[in-house]
Amino acid sequence: MNYLIGLLIFTLIIVILLQVSKISQVAAKIRGEEEVAMQRNNNTAFWMMVFMIVFLLGTVFSAYYYKDSMLGYGPWASSSEHGSEIDSMFNITLILTGIVFIITHILTFWYSYKYRQAKGNKPIFLAHDTKLELIWTAIPAVAMAFLVAKGLVVWNNVMTDLDPTENYVEIEATGYQFAWDVRYGGKDGRVGNKDFRLIDLASNSLGIDFTDTLSQDDILLGGSDKIVLPVDTMVRVAITSKDVLHNFYLPHFRVKMDAVPGLPTYFSFKPTKTTQQMRKELSKYPEWNEPYDPKDPEGPKRWEAFEYELACAELCGKGHYSMRRVIEIVDRDTYKAWIAEKQPFYLTNIRGTDLDPLKDKRLLPSEIKMRNTELNKLVYDAVNAVNDSASTATTIRFKNVYYETGSAGLESDSYFELDHMAGLLNKYSNVKVEVSGHTDNVGDSAANRELSRQRAQSVVNRLVQKGISADRMVVVGYGDSRPAETNDTEEGRATNRRTELRVISKS
Numbered sequence: 001m002n003y004l005i006g007l008l009i010f011t012l013i014i015v016i017l018l019q020v021s022k023i024s025q026v027a028a029k030i031r032g033e034e035e036v037a038m039q040r041n042n043n044t045a046f047w048m049m050v051f052m053i054v055f056l057l058g059t060v061f062s063a064y065y066y067k068d069s070m071l072g073y074g075p076w077a078s079s080s081e082h083g084s085e086i087d088s089m090f091n092i093t094l095i096l097t098g099i100v101f102i103i104t105h106i107l108t109f110w111y112s113y114k115y116r117q118a119k120g121n122k123p124i125f126l127a128h129d130t131k132l133e134l135i136w137t138a139i140p141a142v143a144m145a146f147l148v149a150k151g152l153v154v155w156n157n158v159m160t161d162l163d164p165t166e167n168y169v170e171i172e173a174t175g176y177q178f179a180w181d182v183r184y185g186g187k188d189g190r191v192g193n194k195d196f197r198l199i200d201l202a203s204n205s206l207g208i209d210f211t212d213t214l215s216q217d218d219i220l221l222g223g224s225d226k227i228v229l230p231v232d233t234m235v236r237v238a239i240t241s242k243d244v245l246h247n248f249y250l251p252h253f254r255v256k257m258d259a260v261p262g263l264p265t266y267f268s269f270k271p272t273k274t275t276q277q278m279r280k281e282l283s284k285y286p287e288w289n290e291p292y293d294p295k296d297p298e299g300p301k302r303w304e305a306f307e308y309e310l311a312c313a314e315l316c317g318k319g320h321y322s323m324r325r326v327i328e329i330v331d332r333d334t335y336k337a338w339i340a341e342k343q344p345f346y347l348t349n350i351r352g353t354d355l356d357p358l359k360d361k362r363l364l365p366s367e368i369k370m371r372n373t374e375l376n377k378l379v380y381d382a383v384n385a386v387n388d389s390a391s392t393a394t395t396i397r398f399k400n401v402y403y404e405t406g407s408a409g410l411e412s413d414s415y416f417e418l419d420h421m422a423g424l425l426n427k428y429s430n431v432k433v434e435v436s437g438h439t440d441n442v443g444d445s446a447a448n449r450e451l452s453r454q455r456a457q458s459v460v461n462r463l464v465q466k467g468i469s470a471d472r473m474v475v476v477g478y479g480d481s482r483p484a485e486t487n488d489t490e491e492g493r494a495t496n497r498r499t500e501l502r503v504i505s506k507s
Contacts, residue, residue, distance in 0.1 A: 038117055045116040052109035056102060068285070075282050076252075079308070079329070081270040083254035085154045092150070096143055158255060158267050161236075164190070168234035168268070169335075171227070174206060175239075175246030175259040175312065178319030179223055181206055186217030186344055187370065191238060203355050210346050211357050216366035219342040226328045227310060229271055230335035236268045247313035250327065252278075256313060271329045278329075279306050344370075362413050363400060371400060372420045379424045382503040383431055395502045401459060408454035410462060418459060421501065422466035431506040434474045435460050438500065440493035441480040453477025459499055474504070 068074030078084050162168050170185040183206065185191045192208065192215025199207035208215050221227065229235050239248045241259035249256045255269045273281070282288040282303035291297045292305040312323035330338070347367070350356050358364060375396070382394045401418065402411040410418075425433070437452030437459075456475045464470050485492035 038119070041117040045113040048109050049113050052105060056105060059101075068287075075285050075288065078252070078254050079271060079273040079278060080253035080255065081272055082154065082157045083269075085157065086254040089147070089150050089154055093147060096147075158269065160268070161266070162234060162268055166234065168236055169230060170236045170238065171229075172238040172240070173248050173259070173310075174242060175248070175316075175323065176242035177244065177317050178322045180248075180310065180323060180325055182221040182225075182227055182325070183208075183345075184219040184221070184339065184342070185214070186219050187339075187373070188214060188217055188366075190214045192216070192218055200355070203349070208345070210350055213365055216346045216364055217344040217370065218346065219339070220345040226326045228328045228330060228335060228338050230332045231271050231274045231329050233332065233335075234268055234270050237266060239265045239267075244316050245314050246316050246323070249311045249313035250308070251311065252308050252327075258314070274329045274331060275306075275308060278308070279303050282306055362402070363416060368400075368416045371417060375417070375420055375424060379421075379428065379503075383428050383506060386431070386503045386506050394504075395500055398459070398499045398501065401499050403455055403458070408451065408458045410458050415462065418462045419466055422463050422468050425463065425468050425472070428506070431503050432472050432474070434476055434502045434504050435463075436476040436478055436500050436502065438478050438482060438484070438496055438498050439480050440496045441483070441487045442493065445479055445481075449477050449479030449481070451477070452479050455499055459501075 068076070078087055168189070170189060170191050172183040172191045174181040174183075183191055192212040194207045194215075195209050196207050198204060198209060206220075208218065210216060237248065237255075237257075239257050239259045241261045243261060245261070246259040247256060248259055250269075253269050253271060255267050257265050257267050259265070280303075283301075285303075288303040288306075289301050292300050292302045308327035308329060310323075310325040310327055312320060314320075316323070344366075347370075352359055378396045382396060386394050398414075398417055398421075400416060401414045403409060403414075404411060425431070435456045437454070437456035439448040439452050441448075453475060454477070456477055460470065460473050460475050463473065480487070480496070483492075483496045484498065485495040487493050487496060
C-alpha cells in the first residue's frame with residue numbers, strides 16, 4: 001500500500017510539472033519570450049541562492065550533529081597508539097577540503113546569481129590569466145604535498161615491521177568464506193611457518209609446518225572464541241586468505257589491511273584502552289545508557305554490551321556478515337593467564353599420531369621448554385607447601401625420565417628434565433627431598449621394589465653429578481605398593497611405572 005501511495009504521489013507531481021510547463025508556455029506567448037526568459041533567470045538565480053544557504057547550513061549542522069558517530073569524535077576516539085595520528089590526518093583533510101567546499105559553493109551560486117540574464121548585464125570572457133592559474137595550481141599542490149607527507153609518516157608507523165627481538169604479540173589471521181582462522185604465537189610469541197602443500201582439510205586446514213619449532217607451540221582459536229590481546233603491548237597481525245579477497249578491519253584501532261590469496265600482508269598496532277575502560281568511557285554518553293535490546297528495557301545497557309570487533313571490509317560473498325569476530329583487550333596479567341591456559345594445537349592434536357612428521361622423536365625442544373616452565377611452578381609450589389600437611393603439592397612426578405628395558409640405567413633423553421631439576425634444587429638450597437621409584441604389579445613384588453629403588457638411585461646419581469649434595473636426598477623404592485592408577489589396564493600400569501620427587505623439609 002505504501003508503494004502504491006508513493007507511486008500516485010510521484011505521478012501527481014509529474015502531472016503538476018507538465019501543467020506548470022504548459023502555463024509557462026502560454027504566458028510566454030502573451031508577455032514575450034525575452035521578458036519571460038529574464039523572469040525565469042531571476043527566479044532560478046533566487047532559488048539557487050536559497051538552496052545554497054539551506055544546503056551549506058544543513059551540511060555544517062549535520063556534520064556537527066553526527067560528529068559523535070564519526071571516527072575520531074566523542075566516544076569513538078581511537079583506542080590505539082597510532083590512531084590519534086590517523087584521526088588528526090582526517091581532521092586536517094576535513095578542514096582543508098571543507099574550506100574549499102564552502103568557498104567553491106558560495107562562488108558557484110553567487111556567480112549564477114550575479115551574472116544571470118538581466119538588462120545591462122554583459123558577460124566577461126578572460127582568455128588567459130597566468131597569475132590566477134599559478135595560484136589555483138600552487139595552493140592545492142602544497143596542500144596535497146602536506147597531506148601525502150603526513151600520510152606517509154602514519155603509514156610507516158603502522159607498516160614498519162617489528163624487530164624480532166622486540167617484545168610483541170604476534171597473531172596470524174587467515175580469512176576464508178566465511179570466517180577467520182586465528183593463530184597465536186604460543187609461549188615463544190612467534191607464529192611458525194605454513195605451506196599450502198601441507199594443507200589437510202581434516203587435520204591441518206592451515207597447512208602448518210610442524211617441523212618448524214616456532215609452530216609447535218602455536219595456538220589456534222575456535223571459530224567462536226574471542227580474540228584476546230593485551231593493552232599497551234605491540235601486536236603484529238599477519239594476514240592471509242584461502243580463497244577470495246577479504247579485509248582485516250579493526251575500526252576502533254584504525255587498522256585495516258586486505259587479505260590477499262597468495263600474498264601475505266601484515267600491520268602492527270598498540271591497543272591503549274581495555275574493553276572495560278572503553279565501556280566506562282561510553283557510559284558517560286546518554287545515548288549509550290539506553291537499553292541494548294529495546295525489547296528488553298531491564299536488560300544490559302548499550303555501553304555494558306559494547307565489544308571491540310573485527311570486521312571484513314570486503315564484500316566477499318553472501319555470508320560476508322558472519323566474518324565478524326569479537327576482540328577483547330585486557331591487562332597484561334589477564335592476557336598471560338589466558339594464553340597460559342591455551343593448549344598448543346600440535347601437542348594436543350598432532351603429536352604422536354600418524355600425521356606427526358616428528359613422531360619418531362621422543363622429545364622436542366618446545367616440549368622440553370614447556371616442561372621446564374611447568375617444573376618451575378611445581379617446585380615453587382612444593383617448597384612453599386612443605387609445611388602444609390593437607391597439601392599434595394609437595395610431590396612431583398618426573399614425566400620425561402626413561403630407563404632401559406628391565407634395568408635401572410637412564411636413557412639420555414632423561415637428562416633434559418633431571419638437569420633442569422638439579423638447577424631448581426640448587427636455587428632452593430634449603431630443601432631436602434625424597435626420590436622414590438614405583439612399578440606396576442607385574443612380576444615379583446620384592447624384585448619390583450628393588451628395581452624401583454635402583455631406578456630412584458640412578459636419578460639421584462644424575463642429580464649428584466649436577467652438583468646436588470647426596471645428603472639432601474633420600475632414596476626409596478616403593479615397588480608396586482603405591483599405585484597411582486589401576487593395574488588392570490596397560491594405561492594404568494604405564495602410569496604406575498614412575499619416579500617421583502617429594503620435598504620433605506626445608507630449613
